[in-house]
Amino acid sequence: MSVRSSDLTERGQALDERGPGPVTVVLSVNGTERSLEIEPRVSLLDALREHLDLTGAKKGCDQGTCGTCTVWVDGNRVLSCLTLALTCEGHEVTTVEGLADGEELHAMQRAFIAEDAFQCGFCTPGQIMSAVALLKEGHAHDDAEIKEWMSGNICRCAAYPHIRAAIRAVRDEAQ
């Protein structure tokens, strides 16, 4: 059933019908407005990686099962492989490239290095975006909670105990 009514969408104003050919999409990524010419079917992940040269978010499965593509939309963690870029207009997208303050790494990035919370590094941007969000969400009170709420991000090198150590270190530093 096709219903086009702005008051039926949960996120506010319904989007105009655009496409299927390339259309102009304006995204705010890491605080900067970027304009792209993309087809509406382009995922946020592919828009970032193939069109904006922001390759920090990774494509591990393109099916929402691995978590390597985790970014924030308006501060909430989302799987960018299952998010259409077009739907992010008017929202703030943050990727791992936007986490550090210039040369100054985010505390979580420092903790990942100090705890050796990665090996190949491919899942690391997604892990870090999840880990920072996890603390904000208040889901890091103990290891059992961290384990549960970090299980959407697979690390095939299995650095999990060190990922937990990094999260604990940042949590405890903040208290």
Place this chain on the structure above:
Amino acid sequence: MTTIAPAIGQSLDRVDGRAKVTGSARYFAETPIPGISYAVLVGSRIANGRITGIDAGDARAEEGVLAVLTHENLPSIAEQPPLIPSLGGTAAPGQTFFPMQDDVVHYAGQHIAIVVADTLERAQYAASLIRVSYEERPPLVTLDQGRDQAYVPDRVFGGWLPGRVSRGDIETGLAAADVRVDTTFSYAANNHNPLEPSGTTAEWDGDEVLLHDATQGVNATQITVARQLGIPLSKIRVIGHYVGGSFGSKAMIHDHAALAALAAREVGRPVKLVLTREQMFTSVGHREEQEQRITLGATRDGRLTGIRHHKLSPTSHFDDWAEPSLGVSPEIYGCPNFDGVYRIFRANTMTPTFMRAPGEASGMFALECAMDELAGELGMDPIELRERNLSAVSPSSGRPWSSSGLLECYRRGAERFGWEGRDPRPGRRREGNWLIGTGMASAGYPVVLPPNPQRARARMYADGTAVVQAATPDFGTGVATVMTQVAADALGMSLDRCRFENGDTDLPNIAAAVGSAGSGMISAAVHSAATALRNQLIAQATGDSNSPLYGADPVDVVVQDGVMTAGTARESYAELLQRDVQPDAEATGTWSPPGGDPGYGMMTFGAQFAEVAVDAELGLVRVRRLTGAFAPGRVLNPKLARSQLMGGMLWGLGQALLEANHMHPRTGRWAGASLGEYLVAVNADAPDVDVELVEVEDSVVNPLGVKGVGEIGQVGVAAAIANAVHHATGRRVRKLPIAIEDLL
């Protein structure tokens, strides 16, 4: 004699840590290439039969589509070289078969078409429009379907190992036993699933091609693709700096690398080809489904009199492949009689391949579970049984071990784990609804040497900073970090003035880093190059009448922080080069592995301990803690070594409880070809892991005595967990993975 200088042995953070946590580390698919186009592979729906027609009309008509290539129009390859493990330094295709050369389908997912378009979305959509008709025959894929057709091959594992291994007389040995254990173990197939899918970008410039590849060896990619395309090695360059995990899936050079190059040549544009997650199950090999039968014989006092170890597994139509599951069982215990036989049968599968601890992880599950049963039969502590069968020499060759440390691993592992005082009776410990058990197992992994010389290059600049180079990629091992440490020590410099550059065939040749051989062979080459450069600079100074070191005996010169000193005379590398108006100095180093019979048995040893809790009603197994003690020779960087060993141990947990794939007997396809269906350990599965390093000196394996940590961590873990499950519940589960239904 190698002196140990300050950097080696330090727990340094990874030198590429900043790149990896900020997202600036570029993996193969992330190099911006102007005019890039996108290739998407189409796999066969059927597992056995013939393609009778491919209708690509709709696909070709789609906007942005540049080419649709099938067996009907793809240019033939020059040749498909035989399968030889990539450590060999020759062409190393994953199988002796190259797709899209004819209409025959040997296995499901076999690549049958490539679509190239100007955007990824257009290529993906066009690929979905291709209609293929088949003449389908029933597939043969499972052990039960092929069991009757099994044969004993002359050689397995790319021709590197015999199909039958024996010593003494097994019948006599088993007849002499007071106690016998005879058990059969079954194993689901496993898929590597590194999080970075395999793939290749190809960019032609005239008759030269540049590949960016996800590979364990850029040279292996170069040599393999050059042979397949029939082009000179000098015309192909391969770059692969960062690789997002491999675990063996990128150890051999699978067909997508050459297909990307062929597609790029056809469309006259650079092409990026990235496998989908689903294609990762059908394009890069796997650990084969298998069955292993072990018979142990022992005297009443626990001495082994015979070990019989037979394996049955499917291989492809093209290669006699079986992972070497019978490699450690004849070596780890002193036993005069051994009989090992591989039996394989042809099936509708691609050739299986290396997967972390290939053979050791599966073979030692069987042996170490059987040893636990034997300990039970004998009423003997499992560690005591193993200690009684320790061998001071390699049992197969009679040669002494180049180094061992196994006894120390048992003792220190047991102490850290708290093994002493364990009540051996099963089902005695209960906490609420959880049955608690503990188990242990031995670990062994062969020290594998490359057959060819390994090279590296060191360059000192006139400002006193150095760059050391070798072709190897970094797929998570930390090679860039530890080689910086090795180079700094050999040059007598501080770490921050030394940089390791890698991942490019324009750099000196290194064999693919497989078989846990990477740190040993690369450190040998880097050490050799850096030492050669240091000696060259010392000779230059002592022979230079303008140098304060003039006339000093080069052997008396020591170097620290880049300053050469002999008695009171001092001169830095930088001062020497600047005075001589020399922008830099350079040396190449070569390490030639000992060929032939080194005169020693060479193996890395360890001991694994596990504590599990099993829900008494639901059969749910939770691993509460793991302890592993390992003796990997010299440890170049304990922090990184522990991480890799921990990762291996958690792979063992996945092998024990989670990782399973099955071929459907009717469709011939994998039952689970996604990370939603093929389960790997996630954070919630992973307990804290305790890793103990038992350093042993080894002057045989390579100049620095490094035996490697990539795989030994996984060996034995599944057995320790299964033995702990038995201890908790009294039930022997002789299959992997152990599932809830096995314990209900």
